Amino acid sequence: MYKISIFNKGVETVIHYPDTDKTTPKILVPHLNKKRGQAGSLTFTIYPNNPAYNLLTRMATLIVVTDIRDDKEVFSGRVFTNKSSMDDKGFKKDIICEGEMNFLHDTVVDSVIYEEKTPIQLLQIFLDAHNSKVENYKKIYLGNVDVEDWLFCTTALETTLEAITKYVYNEQLGYLQLRKVNGIKYLDYLKATTDKIIDVVLSQNMLNLIQTDATDFGTRIVPVGANSLTIENVNNGLNYLEDAEAASEYGIIYKTVEFKDVDDDAELKNQCLLQLDSYTKPKKSLEVGAIDLATLSDTSINMIDENTSAHMVNEVMRIDETWKCVEYDVDLSVVWSPKLTLSNKGITLTGTLSSIIGSMVTNDGDYNGVQIGDSFGLRIKKGLAKILLNATEGISITNGTKKVYYLGLDGNVVEHDVTANDMTANNGTFNNIKAIDMTATRGVFNDIVANNGTYNNINAMYMIATLMRTSNGMDYMLFHDQFIEFYHDGILRMKVGFDGINNYAGIKLYGGDGLNEVGSITAGGNSPTLQGNWSVEEGSGLYMYGNTNLATQEYVNSQISNMWQQAMGIFATK
Structure with a gap:
């Protein structure tokens, strides 16, 4: 019934053909397992007499299982593992x-x-990114999506399939489905699937049946959102939603369901209503051995598979319901006798994805407003204020809908409407800073360099600033504790302040090299002192007399007049 072919770079090799001719290639124990919403698997054993024995390359060799009755593709994939061995019977590969x-x-x-x-x-973001990186035969396009949800997540270099199952897929809301049309693969995410329905009836085609029912459920669901948010304010004072039909059958049973990412009570109620049925009905499963009567026909249309729903009728076990097939397991050499796993609810992706689900971070724990979740990292919330810490955004602080502060992984800081009191900042370098409408009170800032900053409407009171530089250009000032240095073209030209030796106030002037002091004016004691070799420009009204005396023309004239009068008095006396 099933032909199995492999493809290497587009070249087909048939490795199994279902006929009685011993010359056609055969494999042993071909076993197909298909799960709804998952990749599925095919296992078999191959011997050296098969033409494809040395043509099976891990991850590169493609494989297709086809129903020869109507050329319907039943399974398509690639070789995942290739295990060679030998024993007393010869060589083989599993x-x-x-x-x-x-x-x-x-x-x-x-x-x-x-x-x-x-x-x-x-899904569009994830699939577009995937398709941009892989070969054409690996591309999977967005198909039909009708599931409604509101998603918040922080991806962290997971595989694309891990990200889809971890951040998008919700077993309470819908089903994932890979669909092929004219060789093009589409990924659907549907509230409900359109299944073909087959009857599995005791005494007709039901061989065996095991029913399990061990899942916790409730009839009054108490939704709890972020920071212990509940729904009383939008639900007539009640903190629960009731399934009247379930309560009538099973009685009143309370069950708490957490929605850690929801911080609005109306949205919390809406989310719970959308999923209410999944929490108020006990999840049951059936393991069924059946005879697939469609194997006797000349078409595959009514064959049982993972996308089948089975109408189960077993009067002894009081079962008369239609259940979805979530797993189809069959030995292709006895294809008429598959083993089915049926469920009355959505499925949890397991099997090849078990390692993904097992490693997921659980969104649990709410400790006085502090939360940890895989979709947002660390969140601290009180009222309208919210602090987020995660590996992608760094640190952010939000007030209502306005982000007032965030520190990104690139080291850039953005602040809005900041009030800083009693601050101490030491050894800092601040480049390309914009500070707007800031109030800084009683700040201590030591060894700070601020470059290319824009500072508007800043009110700075009682601030102590030590060694601050005005710009990173060639012309700037350096503010020290007791004096200011003035630089031109990067060379020190003047100091204003206390000299640090006698604590005299003064001005020091430096030559072109910026190293040697060429003149100074200091105020020590009760009189100022002028030092250095000074020159006076003609017409300035100033005159030099002696080495260190500088005076105005009026002062010099008055001194000469006084001296002349004294000299004339002496002559008159004599």
Whole structure:
């Protein structure tokens, strides 16, 4: 019934053909396992007499299982493992193949924080990124999506399939489905699937049946959101939603369900209503051995598979319901007798994805407003104020809808409407800073260099600034504790302040090299002192007399007049 072919770079080699001719290639124990919403697997054993024995390359060799009655593709994927061995009977290889959905494991998503995304938006982002990086045969396009959800997550270099199952897929809301049309692969995410329905009836085609029912459920669901948010304010004072039909059948049973990412009570109620049925009905599963009567027909249309729903009728076990097939397991050499796993609820992705689900971070723990979650990192919330810490955004502080501060991983800081009191800042360098409408009170700032800053409407009171530089250009001032240095073209030209020796106030002037002091004016004791070799420009009204005396023309004239009068008095006396 099933032909199995492999493809290497487009070249087909048939490795199994279902006929009685011993010359046609055969494999042993071909076993197919397909799970709803997952990649599925094919296993078999191959011997050296098969033409494909040495043609099976891990991850590169493609494989297709086809129903020869109507050329319907039943499974398509690639070789995943190739195990060679020998014993007293000879050589063999045990092969495991994985389905095409696992092509999404070949790429990884970027580290990005996503907020307020719908499933269709996030799937489009993930699939577009995947398709931009892989070969054409690995491309998977966005298909039909009708699941409604509000997604917040921080991706962290997971594989694309891990990201989809971790951040988008919700078993309470819908089903993932890989669909092929004219060789093009599409990924659907649907509230409900359109299944073909087959009857499995005791005494007709039901061989065996095991029913399990061990899942916790409730009839009054208490939704709890972020920071212990509940729904009393939008639900007539009640903190629960009731399924009247379930309460009538099972009685009143309270169950708490957490929605850690929801911080609005109306949205919390809406999310719980959308998923209410999944929490108020006990999850049951059936393991069924059945005879697939469609194997006797000349078409595959009514064959049982993982996308089948089975109408189960077993009067002894009081079962008369239609259940979805979530797993189809069959030995292709006895294809008429598959083993089915049926469920009355959505499925949790397991199997090849078990390692993903097992390593997921659980969004649990709410300790006085502090939360930890895989979709947002660390969150601290009180009233309108919210602090986020995660590997993508760094640190951010939000007041309502306004982000007032954030520190990104690139080291850039953005602040809005900041009031800073009693601050101490030491040994800092601040480049390209914009400070707007800031109030800084009683600050201590030591060894600070601020470059290319824009400072508007700043009120600075009682501030102590030590060694501050005005710019990173060639012309700037350096503010020390007791004096200011003035630089031109990067060379020190003047100091104003206390000299640090006698603590005299003064002005010191430096030559062209910026090293040697060429003149100074200091105020020591009760009189100023002028030092250095000074020159006076003609017409300035100033005159030099002696080495260190500088005076105005009026002062010099008055001194000469006084001296002349004294001299004339002496002559007159004599």
